[in-house]
Amino acid sequence: MNHDFRCSWQHPTMMTFATVKDPKVLKKQELILATALRLFTDKGYFNTSIHDLQREAGISIGAIYHHFRSKEAIAAELFHRxxxxxxxxxxxxxxxxxxxxxxxxxxxxxxxxxxxxxxxxxxxxxxxxxxxxxxxxxxxxxxxxxxxxxxxxxxxxxxxxxxxxxxxxxxxxxxxxxxxxxxxxxxxxxxxxxxxxxxxxxxxxxxxxxxxx
Amino acid sequence: MNHDFRCSWQHPTMMTFATVKDPKVLKKQELILATALRLFTDKGYFNTSIHDLQREAGISIGAIYHHFRSKEAIAAELFHRxxxxxxxxxxxxxxxxxxxxxxxxxxxxxxxxxxxxxxxxxxxxxxxxxxxxxxxxxxxxxxxxxxxxxxxxxxxxxxxxxxxxxxxxxxxxxxxxxxxxxxxxxxxxxxxxxxxxxxxxxxxxxxxxxxxx
DNA sequence: GTCTATATACGGATAGAC
DNA sequence: GTCTATCCGTATATAGAC
The missing domain is CATH 1.10.357.10 (Tetracycline Repressor, domain 2)
Structure with missing residues (x-):
């Protein structure tokens, strides 16, 4: 009986948000998503404002809204991925x-x-x-x-x-x-x-x- | 082995918010708490505004703030009770x-x-x-x-x-x-x-x- | 104690320059 | 694509009459 549950998987922390687009864009999208994940779990979705996200990610609000339709869309994308x-x-x-x-x-x-x-x-x-x-x-x-x-x-x-x-x-x-x-x-x-x-x-x-x- | 788990308890729906004060005040406090419980579980705490609470409970905002310091205090009281x-x-x-x-x-x-x-x-x-x-x-x-x-x-x-x-x-x-x-x-x-x-x-x-x- | 009206702040989202 | 500045709705909480 094999009790080893590993069987060659990616280390969990390597879990990334990569898809198939330009890596430069990806980096920024991933940055936004990773920051959102941290803040959403830390303070909760409703206690996290776009301004918090902007400050913590070190980018502008304009950049955020260029990549995502809305705050809710960020959470949805995160959830799906x-x-x-x-x-x-x-x-x-x-x-x-x-x-x-x-x-x-x-x-x-x-x-x-x-x-x-x-x-x-x-x-x-x-x-x-x-x-x-x-x-x-x-x-x-x-x-x-x-x-x-x-x-x-x-x-x-x-x-x-x-x-x-x-x-x-x-x-x-x-x-x-x-x-x-x-x-x-x-x-x-x-x-x-x-x-x-x-x-x-x-x-x-x-x-x-x-x-x- | 006794599998009967009842042993004479109050029916759960009878669970009330009563304490020891004037019954008239209690009724209003209980109304606020009961309405808050319904709305908080239905739509979530952050999606429930004081105006929602006021409308659903059929009382005024002034009355709510007379009985509770803040929205958070309502949730805290509810939780404790x-x-x-x-x-x-x-x-x-x-x-x-x-x-x-x-x-x-x-x-x-x-x-x-x-x-x-x-x-x-x-x-x-x-x-x-x-x-x-x-x-x-x-x-x-x-x-x-x-x-x-x-x-x-x-x-x-x-x-x-x-x-x-x-x-x-x-x-x-x-x-x-x-x-x-x-x-x-x-x-x-x-x-x-x-x-x-x-x-x-x-x-x-x-x-x-x-x-x- | 209960009400209405309002102050004040903040958050999501947009405009428009660069 | 990224930025800053700003709009505008809404939410909590307060003021003050009754």
Missing amino acids: LLQAIDAQLEQIQDCHHSAHDRCRAALGWLMSLSHTSPATMQFVLYARHREFLPDEPPICSSVPFIRLKRMIADGMDNGEIRPMDLNVASAALLGGGIRLIQLQLDGVLDGPASDHLDLIWDCAWRSVAMEN | LLQAIDAQLEQIQDCHHSAHDRCRAALGWLMSLSHTSPATMQFVLYARHREFLPDEPPICSSVPFIRLKRMIADGMDNGEIRPMDLNVASAALLGGGIRLIQLQLDGVLDGPASDHLDLIWDCAWRSVAMEN
Whole structure:
């Protein structure tokens, strides 16, 4: 049983906002997005003004509005890119492992490591109340990465690794504990990184849903 | 083993804001707080203006500022009262049951029923990003009710019901799944109330931490 | 205690030079 | 593409009559 959850991924802090355009423009867009991520998670979306963003990024308001339609558009772009990056990583994990057990464990391990190496990413994606500033976004539990995780679990139920039960309940039982630990870490309640507890929480989680022998 | 988690409590919707002052003043304060709770959970704190509150409550801005120092003070008062009401209920549950198993199950069951009968309460307490508008509040995981829950679990570890392990991990494993289900319900992902799944999620949760026989 | 009217500030967004 | 200066709506909070 392979408990290594790495399987050659990009280090989380390398997560970038790059797409396919001119690198000069990209640098500035990325600067704006990275600064926005920091401020949004630090003080919250509504406590961050465009003037804050302008000051912290060291560029002008005009430049910001040249690259983005509005403040909301910055948050939306940020949200989409981070979700996409996370989903890409989960897809890679899905390809590297072939049982629900190994896939979900690797996924949880990676999410925990991400919450340590890039807490702002985790906080913005998992924790922010997007509905309040991105009214058209679906709730996070319906986002692509979460759907993928749910699918992994459904497959495990089909092939007999996981006891048959309501899929939402199984997802909550298997990942709820780990996600809760991540939240505790982001809130500063844990002493060390959440991933210190991966082995233990995974043991608990797997007991809760595994097919009896 | 007693699986009844009720044990004579006030129905959650009866949760009121009453204290000890003149009932006439109370009615108005309660009206303001109840309206604020509805609007804050509905549109979010920052998307709710004092004018919205004034309109929805059917009173004047002057009246609002007569009873509360500021908008933030309304949110703070709301937060404290709801946390206190929840903790009072948990205390009652603690008194009615005498094992970690029964206490935690009853507590989770009650929280799930509360999330159905009074979703706004649950949403505001469990889900809102208080740090963004109540900067002096400690994080929710450090609040009185959560401390109480943690204590119940610690006791269960001491008396041998629960396997010895890190307390944060045990809390996450035992309650993380249920809390996650509550979040799913609040986000509208579940079809019915989360409490429909109490038996199942509790069975999963308890397996994950229970002492082996 | 409750009301209306208003002061004051701030935030998002735009105009237009360079 | 980037900048500065500015517009304008809105939000919190206050003043002061009743």
